[in-house]
Amino acid sequence: MQPDETMPAQEIDDRALAAHVPRLRRYAAALVGNMTEADDLVQDCMEKALANRHSLRDPSRLGGWLLSILHNLHVSGLRWRRRRGPEVDVADFADDMALSAPPADRGAVRDFVRAFEQLSEEHRKILLLTGLEGLSYREVAEVLEVPIGTVMSRLARARERLRVLMEGGEEQVLRRIK
Amino acid sequence: MTDRKEEPVTDADLHAWLDGELPDERRVAVERHLQADADAARRLAAYRDQRALMAKAFGPLIDRPLPDALKPPFGRRRPGWGGGRTWAALAVAASLLLFVAGGAAGWLARGWAEPTPTTTRAFVADAVTAHRVFVVEVRHPVEVGADQEEHLVTWLGKRLGKPLKAPRLSARGYDLVGGRLLADGGGPAAQLMYQDATGRRITLYIRPSSDPADTAFRFSRDGSVQAFYWRDNGLAWAVTGDLDRASLSGIAEEVYGALNS
Numbered sequence: 236m237q238p239d240e241t242m243p244a245q246e247i248d249d250r251a252l253a254a255h256v257p258r259l260r261r262y263a264a265a266l267v268g269n270m271t272e273a274d275d276l277v278q279d280c281m282e283k284a285l286a287n288r289h290s291l292r293d294p295s296r297l298g299g300w301l302l303s304i305l306h307n308l309h310v311s312g313l314r315w316r317r318r319r320g321p322e323v324d325v326a327d328f329a330d331d332m333a334l335s336a337p338p339a340d341r342g343a344v345r346d347f348v349r350a351f352e353q354l355s356e357e358h359r360k361i362l363l364l365t366g367l368e369g370l371s372y373r374e375v376a377e378v379l380e381v382p383i384g385t386v387m388s389r390l391a392r393a394r395e396r397l398r399v400l401m402e403g404g405e406e407q408v409l410r411r412i413k
Numbered sequence: 414m415t416d417r418k419e420e421p422v423t424d425a426d427l428h429a430w431l432d433g434e435l436p437d438e439r440r441v442a443v444e445r446h447l448q449a450d451a452d453a454a455r456r457l458a459a460y461r462d463q464r465a466l467m468a469k470a471f472g473p474l475i476d477r478p479l480p481d482a483l484k485p486p487f488g489r490r491r492p493g494w495g496g497g498r499t500w501a502a503l504a505v506a507a508s509l510l511l512f513v514a515g516g517a518a519g520w521l522a523r524g525w526a527e528p529t530p531t532t533t534r535a536f537v538a539d540a541v542t543a544h545r546v547f548v549v550e551v552r553h554p555v556e557v558g559a560d561q562e563e564h565l566v567t568w569l570g571k572r573l574g575k576p577l578k579a580p581r582l583s584a585r586g587y588d589l590v591g592g593r594l595l596a597d598g599g600g601p602a603a604q605l606m607y608q609d610a611t612g613r614r615i616t617l618y619i620r621p622s623s624d625p626a627d628t629a630f631r632f633s634r635d636g637s638v639q640a641f642y643w644r645d646n647g648l649a650w651a652v653t654g655d656l657d658r659a660s661l662s663g664i665a666e667e668v669y670g671a672l673n674s
Binding site: 249250252253256257258260261264265270271274277278281282284285332333335336337340343344347348351362363365366367371372387388390391394395397398401402 | 424425428429432434456459460463464466467468469470471472473474475476477479480482483484485486487571
């Protein structure tokens with residue numbers, strides 16, 4: 236049976252969720268390095284969020300709550316994919332991102348994305364949450380459920396690793412095996 | 414309580430400085446440290462560049478058009494032609510049954526009676542032009558051939574922002590030759606080409622539709638080239654060919670049926 240579309244509670248939830256979709260999708264794409272996979276992830280995230288919407292006590296924390304759901308879904312998806320063992324072509328994604336950048340930045344953006352997608356999951360998350368999402372250390376600590384000290388040390392290691400990858404050239408950075 | 418102003422500058426301080434999380438009383442110490450330590454300054458510059466590149470690389474993603482699956486209402490449908498059909502598609506399917514029951518004349522009359530928006534006219538004109546340009550190609554009629562059908566539909570679907578499939582038209586005597594990505598005034602568009610045993614070719618022209626409302630079949634003629642076109646599930650479709658209207662309408666129904674089965 237179809238749920239009643241005119242139910243006000245449902246509408247508010249859909250609208251509130253929809254407002255987060257573009258950002259969540261951007262985050263997911265950068266995290267997984269693949270548009271199609273990111274879209275699936277965000278869609279699953281919306282469904283799960285709707286199904287569990289009553290467990291969110293404080294509506295002002297919706298953004299962080301959605302990120303947590305997305306992370307959990309991604310981890311279980313990774314487990315599933317690892318069993319099947321396919322490979323994700325990072326070069327395609329890097330080219331795709333480069334095409335949206337101003338022409339003068341295209342080379343640098345492509346190299347950046349190739350290096351970035353080589354980082355560990357943990358490092359990609361922390362760099363995106365601070366650098367792209369603009370979350371404070373405290374907010375990152377809440378989303379990742381780790382102490383602030385861990386956020387800071389992990390962030391330092393992630394930036395250093397990325398620096399080494401980017402300065403070490405790009406030839407080894409073509410594929411990431413998941 | 415220790416005076417944090419005088420503590421040695423750590424790596425964590427440098428990152429906190431970059432992230433705007435450094436307590437004010439530490440700022441002077443960190444900036445002095447950066448002036449004295451060229452290596453630290455160089456690393457910090459690299460980290461700052463990383464952040465600027467991250468914004469350039471991923472920032473524009475936020476402006477990409479969303480696929481329908483990521484628009485509300487959530488949780489009540491899945492993408493894809495086969496699995497969860499939208500109610501709108503069901504409504505059109507029901508209308509199509511009426512079409513069969515009521516006879517082609519009544520249905521087409523309804524299509525004609527509705528005013529045709531300019532965008533729709535432009536769409537069918539683009540479809541006909543693309544048809545004319547590519548059906549005469551001998552060596553390069555398509556970009557990706559039918560031997561790579563799965564890759565072809567995945568690629569085109571990705572560019573159109575909608576899952577796509579190439580309908581089987583072998584019952585009408587047409588086999589898939591392949592397809593290509595095109596650009597028209599509305600953005601990306603896809604063309605699929607089919608050919609019969611005599612070498613006669615028809616094309617399907619598909620592009621995302623900004624108007625979510627599905628429409629009935631409409632018919633258009635331009636010289637000897639004729640087209641049936643409609644909107645379904647967020648995509649605008651045109652079936653174009655140089656053949657009689659009845660055969661073309663049969664093919665259009667076949668395409669519609671294949672997409673909604």
